Amino acid sequence: MSDIKVHGVPGSPFLRSVEIALREKGLPYELHAMAPQDTKQPEHLARHPFGRIPAFEHDRFMLYETQAIIRYLDDLLPTPPLTPDNAEARARMNQVIGIIEWYFFPKAAAPIAFNRIIGPRLLGIPGDEAAIADAMPMGRTCFEVLDGILGDKPYLTGDSVSIADIMLAAQLDLFGECAEGRELIEGASNLPPWLKRMKARPSFASTEPPPVLRETALAA
Numbered sequence: 001m002s003d004i005k006v007h008g009v010p011g012s013p014f015l016r017s018v019e020i021a022l023r024e025k026g027l028p029y030e031l032h033a034m035a036p037q038d039t040k041q042p043e044h045l046a047r048h049p050f051g052r053i054p055a056f057e058h059d060r061f062m063l064y065e066t067q068a069i070i071r072y073l074d075d076l077l078p079t080p081p082l083t084p085d086n087a088e089a090r091a092r093m094n095q096v097i098g099i100i101e102w103y104f105f106p107k108a109a110a111p112i113a114f115n116r117i118i119g120p121r122l123l124g125i126p127g128d129e130a131a132i133a134d135a136m137p138m139g140r141t142c143f144e145v146l147d148g149i150l151g152d153k154p155y156l157t158g159d160s161v162s163i164a165d166i167m168l169a170a171q172l173d174l175f176g177e178c179a180e181g182r183e184l185i186e187g188a189s190n191l192p193p194w195l196k197r198m199k200a201r202p203s204f205a206s207t208e209p210p211p212v213l214r215e216t217a218l219a220a
């Protein structure tokens with residue numbers, strides 16, 4: 001498989017999702033690590049007009065949006081599959097991806113992580129406690145529904161890892177280290193052992209975020 005490049009800021013859960021998928025597939029790739037301030041530079045806007053990460057290249061084919069990239073990889077190299085082979089499980093996978101993209105990341109994880117970890121601990125900007133408090137009900141709803149969807153299955157859609165597991169585990173890893181993340185995870189029954197299983201996978205262990213981010217999240 002020729003020339004795959006991924007652009008992104010190390011520590012981003014969306015970038016990590018793509019890297020995990022590439023490693024699950026055994027596909028070699030080049031990581032082009034960017035600094036956070038580079039996402040709005042013309043060079044990156046040419047790859048991703050919304051100025052977000054990750055951005056992906058396979059030879060001359062360029063793509064952004066994490067789920068689109070992982071689905072492309074799954075089509076390119078169908079083994080091992082990251083999409084379940086029955087309609088109900090596929091629908092459940094798509095539902096989890098939607099929950100991550102529409103509710104969990106923008107309305108819970110991003111405001112909490114920014115105001116608890118990134119702003120006050122990395123950028124010197126005081127955290128907005130009201131924004132954290134406002135985001136917690138959405139965090140609780142997300143954890144409740146995701147814990148219910150997982151149930152007692154090994155993975156979110158059944159017996160094997162799907163795109164939903166990869167994207168959710170990448171979101172929960174660092175987030176689960178700060179005070180609010182710990183509270184949400186500890187309140188769930190099924191997600192903690194599942195996250196432990198996901199973290200033990202070589203694809204996950206080999207895409208650890210920069211240590212300073214974990215240390216910062218743990219202290220927050």
Ligand SMILES: N[C@@H](CCC(=O)N[C@@H](CS)C(=O)NCC(=O)O)C(=O)O
Binds near residue numbers: 052065067101
């Ligand atoms: N829908 C996008 C979301 C990507 C996203 O929000 N990435 C964040 C990092 S986790 C980002 O680019 N933040 C940088 C910025 O907003 O400047 C995807 O699935 O790839």
